[in-house]
Amino acid sequence: MAFDQLSTKLQDVFKQLKSKGKLSDKDVKLALREVKLALLEADVNFKVVKQFIKTIEERAVGTEVLESLTPGQQVIKIVNDELVALMGGTQSKITFASKGITPIMMVGLQGAGKTTTSGKLAALIKSQGKRPLLVGCDVYRPAAIDQLMKVGKQVNIPVFSLGTDHNPVDIAKAGMEYARENNFDVVLLDTAGRLHIDEVLMDELKFIKAEVKPREILLVVDAMTGQDAVNVAESFNEALGIDGIVMTKLDSDNRGGAALSVKAVTNKPIKYAGMGEKLSDLEPFHPERMASRILG
């Protein structure tokens, strides 16, 4: 599970801090050094770690905290607050159009979990009483459309496709028309993933964006790729502009560095977390709950 190593390390540091009773500036600084190392080992972005520790130090070193009755607890509370802030503060939800169709573009590199996540998210949206339609825009891998069909079937959500002989922009357009004619209110476009970010991929996504005017562009990234996931998010955000991130495979990533860095680096929130391979394994991302999970 994500954050396992980090969680164990931080809990050790704080256990020592709590056992001390009164604390000096030096005690806090030493503890924060341990926190810093633990974050770096968890593959949190270096600049993010530096700023994070600086903020905590400014808040924690001083008479108000150190002369309180429970200084150890106070320091832990500050770390908790700052972890929550680092992950975006409050939960960031996707928003729906008040009338008409809400188009959602799912983008990301191949293998990140985009198709699976499109199915998971469609199922979640359906459970909120809406009528989602999945649209297969990946024309480069015939297997991608088959996979989307399979996922759609499993969650009982229709999939619109024109096969692989059409241009993705035309498919997106036809999918929107089909949704309008058949009273769907959310359209999830599963766009093509590539092995690397390239101009052709970005241009195609820009054309689809111009055509459907998505309410949400959600970038799917794999937590297990660590800082690569953060770099991918930065590139997609710069080239395309994204509204949020879905961090997949948090169940298999025991470091958690990507999840802790991506908001600070891109200023875009994680909206959902993929917690397993099953189509029910998608959760809204709650910064407070994640921080509690880390600090135990």
Ligand code: GDP
């Ligand atoms: P795409 O190429 O981005 O469309 O990726 P896929 O949807 O095909 O997913 C790639 C692999 O990642 C598949 O084996 C999925 O089952 C797996 N996967 C996706 N999301 C998660 C997740 O949250 N946790 C785990 N453990 N596996 C996931």
